Amino acid sequence: MSDQPLLEQKIPVGISACLTGQKVRYNGGHKQSRYCLNVLDDCFEYETFCPEVAIGLGIPRDPIRLVGMEGEHPQARGTTDPELDVTDDLLRVGRDFAERHRHLRGFILMKGSPSCGMERVKVYHPNGVPHHADQGVFVRALRECYPELPLEEEARMNDAVLRENFIARVFAYDDWKRSVEPDPSYHAVLQFHSRQKYLLMAHHYEGYRELGRYLAEAHDQPLDAVLKHYLSRFMEHMRHKATRKSHTNVLMHIMGYLKRDIDSECKQELLAAIEQYRQEHVHLVVPLTLLKHYVKRHGNDYIREQTYLDPHPYELGLRNYI
Structure with missing residues (x-):
């Protein structure tokens, strides 16, 4: 990439601290991402966070893992000390982070982490045998408190379609943040939908039709309800992969x-x-x-x-x- 930024004002995006080279992992290491730092850095202003450090776990530290039965929310417990249970602590910092970072347009996560993994994180049976897979505890809190926030794992961005999907969602959400939130109105929502219409159609045709019908009748509803419903559904539909x-x-x-x-x-x-x-x-x-x-x-x-x-x-x- 060139030395000149691609945007006059970079987009604020959260990122797992280890992906920026910070030595915050359980073994004192990092997982620095060249793509995030050498390419996306021209567009994104990163705000780093490590939920495990935020709850007071040391560096290095005994690792934690997800433990539980299928069909229930897993707990984050110590690998060598099963009595260590940091589930509530991770949920607390996740909810607090979501509340204090409503300005973010996305979050790039560390694959496989019991706190930051977005999906397919190993969940162990209480007897110690890998049992099934789930999301990390910090991610669970993020999704509960900030469901519209685009999330993606750094490793999954090796897939060109997933990479483009995530970045398109970040830029679309940034458009909403800049054009609708500062001075919300029915007109602002209609203008946003008008220019995002074909991007939305590429991601989810039924979602494009659904939101078109919704906005045709939305003037009879309170503005706050329209803003919340439209954004929630728009970002949900944008998660579909364009084909x-x-x-x-x-x-x-x-x-x-x-x-x-x-x-x-x-x-x-x-x-x-x-x-x-x-x-x-x-x-x-x-x-x-x-x-x-x-x-x-x-x-x-x-x-x-x-x-x-x-x-x-x-x-x-x-x-x-x-």
Whole structure:
């Protein structure tokens, strides 16, 4: 990446402290992420946190693990000292963190951690045998108290689709924070939905239809209720992974705004690029670059303002791999 930041004002994002190179792990080590520090650092202003250190566990320390039966919330207990139970402490710092960090737009988590793991964290039977999997205790508190906050594990961002999904959610949530929350109104929500419409369609078509119907009747409801419901459902729908099929659908919808303004040769060129993408011969950046070219020349203000066309900085190259 260049030495110049991609954004005038970086987006505040939480991150497990060990991923930034802080030696806070149980063994006194770290899990520094080159991608987070060398690439996303141009966009994100990190706020580091280690819930295990926050509750007073030392460095180094005896490790903890999740213990419990399937169907119940697991407890965070000491590995060498099963009598050590820090579950309530981790829940407390998680709830406190969520309450004090409503300005964050996302959180990048450490895979497999009994506190910070987002999913597939080993849960042990009380007899010591690995039994099933669950989420970390700190993450459980985050999700309970701040469900709209985009979460992702650093290791899962090796998957190009998951990586683009998370970063798109962070930027969409940042749009809400900047454009709706400072001066909330029905109009502000409608404007947000208008420019996010095709991005939402790419992630979840039924969610796009649901929120469209909801907003058509929302003026009869209290504004606070509309804000809460819309944001909750929007961020939930955005968690769905966009697919080649859903991207193709959106590309065709946007192309529909250009049909009267581009000639037959250009139209066939664009259709061919979209079809190559659908058949997995090229990545999304190929038809999208061509489409953006024609939108810039022939599109109207409504279609030019769609965040789908540029949901995150082009320099990140996220759509070069999906």
